[in-house]
Amino acid sequence: MSNVMVFKRFERFWHWSQAALIFFLLFTGFEVHGTYSVLGFGQAVQLHTTAAWALITLWVFAIFWHFTTGEWRQYIPVKDKLGAVIYYYAVGTFTGASHPFKKTSLAKHNPLQRLAYLWLKLMISPLIWVSGLLYLFYNQLDQIGLGNLPLEWIALTHTAAAFLMLIFIIAHVYMATMGKTPLSLIKPMITGYEPEQEDAAAAPQQHNEETPS
Amino acid sequence: MDLFCKAQLSLWLVILACLSTDAYAVIASEKLNQNVTTANHSEFKTLQKQFHSGPEVTKACLECHTEAAKQVQQSLHWTWEYVQPKTFQTLGKRHVINSFCGSVTSNEPRCTSCHAGYGWTDMQQPPPTDETSVDCLVCHDTTGEYVKLPAGAGHPAYKPMESPAGSGHMQAPPDLTSIAQNVGHSQPANCGSCHFYGGGGDGVKHGDLDSSLVNPPKSLDVHLSHDGANLTCSDCHTTSGHITAGSRYQGNAHDTLGIDVPGHTDMSRASCESCHGPAPHDKAKLNEHVDRVACQSCHIPAFARGGVATKTWWDWSTAGRLDENNKPITLYDENGHLSYLSIKGDFHYAENVTPDYRWFNGTVHYTLQTDTIDTDNPPVQVNWIEGSAKDPDSRIWPFKIMHGKQPFDTVNKTLLVNHVYSPTDDSALWSNFDWAKALQAGTTIAGQPYSGQFDFIQTEMYWPISHMVGPADSAVKCSSCHASNSRLNGIPDIYIPARDHSSLLDKIGWGTALLMLIGSAAHAGGRGIAAVRRRRKKS
Numbered sequence A: 001m002s003n004v005m006v007f008k009r010f011e012r013f014w015h016w017s018q019a020a021l022i023f024f025l026l027f028t029g030f031e032v033h034g035t036y037s038v039l040g041f042g043q044a045v046q047l048h049t050t051a052a053w054a055l056i057t058l059w060v061f062a063i064f065w066h067f068t069t070g071e072w073r074q075y076i077p078v079k080d081k082l083g084a085v086i087y088y089y090a091v092g093t094f095t096g097a098s099h100p101f102k103k104t105s106l107a108k109h110n111p112l113q114r115l116a117y118l119w120l121k122l123m124i125s126p127l128i129w130v131s132g133l134l135y136l137f138y139n140q141l142d143q144i145g146l147g148n149l150p151l152e153w154i155a156l157t158h159t160a161a162a163f164l165m166l167i168f169i170i171a172h173v174y175m176a177t178m179g180k181t182p183l184s185l186i187k188p189m190i191t192g193y194e195p196e197q198e199d200a201a202a203a204p205q206q207h208n209e210e211t212p213s
Numbered sequence B: 001m002d003l004f005c006k007a008q009l010s011l012w013l014v015i016l017a018c019l020s021t022d023a024y025a026v027i028a029s030e031k032l033n034q035n036v037t038t039a040n041h042s043e044f045k046t047l048q049k050q051f052h053s054g055p056e057v058t059k060a061c062l063e064c065h066t067e068a069a070k071q072v073q074q075s076l077h078w079t080w081e082y083v084q085p086k087t088f089q090t091l092g093k094r095h096v097i098n099s100f101c102g103s104v105t106s107n108e109p110r111c112t113s114c115h116a117g118y119g120w121t122d123m124q125q126p127p128p129t130d131e132t133s134v135d136c137l138v139c140h141d142t143t144g145e146y147v148k149l150p151a152g153a154g155h156p157a158y159k160p161m162e163s164p165a166g167s168g169h170m171q172a173p174p175d176l177t178s179i180a181q182n183v184g185h186s187q188p189a190n191c192g193s194c195h196f197y198g199g200g201g202d203g204v205k206h207g208d209l210d211s212s213l214v215n216p217p218k219s220l221d222v223h224l225s226h227d228g229a230n231l232t233c234s235d236c237h238t239t240s241g242h243i244t245a246g247s248r249y250q251g252n253a254h255d256t257l258g259i260d261v262p263g264h265t266d267m268s269r270a271s272c273e274s275c276h277g278p279a280p281h282d283k284a285k286l287n288e289h290v291d292r293v294a295c296q297s298c299h300i301p302a303f304a305r306g307g308v309a310t311k312t313w314w315d316w317s318t319a320g321r322l323d324e325n326n327k328p329i330t331l332y333d334e335n336g337h338l339s340y341l342s343i344k345g346d347f348h349y350a351e352n353v354t355p356d357y358r359w360f361n362g363t364v365h366y367t368l369q370t371d372t373i374d375t376d377n378p379p380v381q382v383n384w385i386e387g388s389a390k391d392p393d394s395r396i397w398p399f400k401i402m403h404g405k406q407p408f409d410t411v412n413k414t415l416l417v418n419h420v421y422s423p424t425d426d427s428a429l430w431s432n433f434d435w436a437k438a439l440q441a442g443t444t445i446a447g448q449p450y451s452g453q454f455d456f457i458q459t460e461m462y463w464p465i466s467h468m469v470g471p472a473d474s475a476v477k478c479s480s481c482h483a484s485n486s487r488l489n490g491i492p493d494i495y496i497p498a499r500d501h502s503s504l505l506d507k508i509g510w511g512t513a514l515l516m517l518i519g520s521a522a523h524a525g526g527r528g529i530a531a532v533r534r535r536r537k538k539s
């Protein structure tokens, strides 16, 4: 019946402030892109740039935290149960099967999450980060020997990365509602605690449900 | 509080006061009276007499200013001739054709009313060499009384004239003596007496130069306004030995010299950077625009803003139409601007005009009388500008592009010298309303080959916009260019955020995002249905 702390204070702070910043960056970024006009271009650029610096700062802290706590290991891909998790999202969730993976503070991400977040952290974010910084310092690029890099390439890369982020977020937000109840997976990221007894109590029930199918 | 403490406090207050911007502003706002001189011309014996003509006044001026006439006679204001240093074309008013009245040649006494001299009546000849033919007063009159006659080859009236013509009202000639005794530094009104009225009327030609600049509010021109910098034209168009900086034939599209310290690079001062430097904004992102965007593009949001309209279209082909009594016709548009004159054809006038923008490196080419035009692909470019995104000296500049229709030789394929004005016979369009006769006469006077066959062709002409700079807060907004309906929509080869995007990337991006959304919704729906089914089965 004991609750286990799976998301530490910094982790939760990092997650939610990153989420807020990324939503804000998406909103201002696509105004800079010309998709709509709400704040006005000048204002959008300024706020986008400020938020980008905040996000970069946050990432620097997060990277530091991951390495000093060893938490980075949570993102090492594992094969074990990967198939089972994919099968669960494709089939099991319709038949009422239980999630094959159980969060612990040592392994808080299921194998699919590990891959997804690794993709986010090693591909999408760096792509946004690097292209964003190149965009920001476009007029100084000649000082680092990149004077011939066309702005168009930088902008298109940044835009493509923003789309990848958008797509990731849609999937991520949807899957976050796929727990027992729509909020049961989100709660731990707010409180930090995974209510263990719920899972334990639920497990036998699911067995029963699985048999008829 | 002991004495030491008090002393310390007041010391800090003094330092604070000195550092505060208010203290700085008090010092900076003390303007020099630019019209202070060390000579009172009314005390000079040589000017205390009755003058009967302009040259007589000049003769008196030259008694002291011994070199002045020689200097003026070297200047573009005198020679009206300019060898373009990049294209080697011989330009200048003496040679070019424009899309307003056409050419000076064959219309001399009228057009040379804006020559800085007296009596240039034949463009085929160089300007008069006599030093007394230099007109000192047109640039140095401070009374506002000195006016050259519209068609007097540079002379003012010397006897009472009816003004306006036919009104019966007699206008006394300018009092040359009082004018001569009150000469001083050139003011915008002096320069403007010609430069504001080019093309045949106030504001007609340039769009950014008209009589509203004589005493403009700060909102119209921060530089010339008395509430603004209170400058004169010559503060930027630096003049030394009567040679003036700045050129529209070879402009300085990108001044990389930065702030000019007096005594250094003085003759390049006709550029914003000369005073404002190469990085004048507080915001770094704005300074990062100046390598590609001319200051004028943002800081002159519109031209013809001072209440004086500028001509944007002039169709000569319709000139010559007369009413049922064979009298010339005058028509106005709904804003009260001229829209038709029998002597000139159809016009459009406009105010508060948004400029057109182009890449420009300062070099301007002209279609001269001798140049063959491409008659299959109008509009013919009466002049055209150099510039491209690839050229580091090019920046995006604002232009007034003048449109219209002009006569050309259908056989020789050249723009034709247009004889509009003649004081003595009926060879010119404005007296005979007969194009065939007028073009025959014009080309003969100019010595231009002419087949006798003519028609009209659409033309355009580029006028860089550089004046009527408004206060910083009136500058063009970011979203005027950074938007799909951008002011810079015609500008190629540069990626402008919010104007440009890859529609393929956008389609793929939004498409995939939408699919992800639909997929998630379907997945959620499936889960919901499955759950309901399971519950039913159970019960």
Ligand code: HEM
Pocket: A022, A025, A026, A028, A029, A030, A032, A033, A034, A045, A048, A049, A052, A053, A055, A056, A128, A129, A130, A131, A132, A133, A135, A136, A137, A155, A156, A158, A159, A161, A162, A165, A166, B497, B498, B501
């Ligand atoms: C490291 C963080 C980031 C930096 C340094 C950064 C920087 C920039 C810069 C400098 C611009 C161009 C603004 C201009 O025109 O001056 C821009 C545009 C844009 N940004 Fe970011 N950004 C970052 C993060 C993000 C994120 C997280 C998103 C969305 C998820 C995003 C979406 C966009 C979009 C869509 C554009 C418009 C691109 C275009 O149409 O050219 N950015 N960003």
